[in-house]
Amino acid sequence: MADPDPKALDNLFTELLNTEDDALRAARESADAAGMPAIEVSAQHGKLLHLLTTMARATRVLEIGTLAGYSTINLARGVGADGHVVTLEYESRHADVARDNLERAGVCDRVEIIVGTALDTLPTLADRGDTFDLTFIDADKENNSAYVEWAVKLGHPGSIIVVDNIARFGRVLDPAPDDQQARAVRDMLKMMGQHPRLEVAAIQTVGTKGWDGFALARIS
Numbered sequence: 001m002a003d004p005d006p007k008a009l010d011n012l013f014t015e016l017l018n019t020e021d022d023a024l025r026a027a028r029e030s031a032d033a034a035g036m037p038a039i040e041v042s043a044q045h046g047k048l049l050h051l052l053t054t055m056a057r058a059t060r061v062l063e064i065g066t067l068a069g070y071s072t073i074n075l076a077r078g079v080g081a082d083g084h085v086v087t088l089e090y091e092s093r094h095a096d097v098a099r100d101n102l103e104r105a106g107v108c109d110r111v112e113i114i115v116g117t118a119l120d121t122l123p124t125l126a127d128r129g130d131t132f133d134l135t136f137i138d139a140d141k142e143n144n145s146a147y148v149e150w151a152v153k154l155g156h157p158g159s160i161i162v163v164d165n166i167a168r169f170g171r172v173l174d175p176a177p178d179d180q181q182a183r184a185v186r187d188m189l190k191m192m193g194q195h196p197r198l199e200v201a202a203i204q205t206v207g208t209k210g211w212d213g214f215a216l217a218r219i220s
């Protein structure tokens, strides 16, 4: 008999739990149709973002890395009708696709997409006095440490930080010399572990995206 398959089980969870509605399915498919990489969060991780946002009663959420807005829809659902999500995206083409998907999901009016390099647009959020209850970091891994610092700066005691892709099929354990992404993830974890204002758990996962994981932190 073939080994049990974590990807098939993940798909079963999504089917049994009715995790995705038409808007989420359309968002996932639109990314594919637009030739964007299929690197959005899995259905279960998306629902976890929705739940974490709701459980923390977060109403102001920051996302770094929009892609087609799949995770953004989940975060926007978590903050509720009076909440607000700011999502930062470098590629204007991705932002255009995301806008359509947010519209289809009925959450367009609670999401602001800011197009530009996140390290350039984050200071504008500080300038206008924005603060966030939850930040989801899921963009260029090389800048992860800087993004965590920004999340702390724009957060408050009790704010939550979620960082995607902390395992990358185990590459973070012993990064190849030229694997800047895995090195950056490792450096970020070290920085988070030493940070005086962060309590952190690093959670490995398997599922439709293979072996990966996320870091979950609370700002004190």
Ligand code: SAH
Residues within 6 Å of the ligand: 039, 040, 041, 064, 065, 066, 067, 068, 069, 070, 071, 072, 088, 089, 090, 091, 094, 116, 117, 118, 119, 138, 139, 140
């Ligand atoms: N969070 C999304 C997936 C994001 S993929 C989801 O789960 O649905 C990563 C995204 O980050 C890509 O769209 C990429 O264009 C964007 N990105 C990469 N570098 C960036 C940067 N420096 N600033 C802002 N966005 C960036």
Ligand code: DHB
Residues within 6 Å of the ligand: 039, 040, 041, 138, 139, 164, 165
């Ligand atoms: C990649 C990026 C992601 O954010 C992700 O969740 C999976 C893969 C990537 O760049 O390969």
Ligand code: MG
Residues within 6 Å of the ligand: 039, 040, 041, 138, 164, 165
């Ligand atoms: Mg990711």
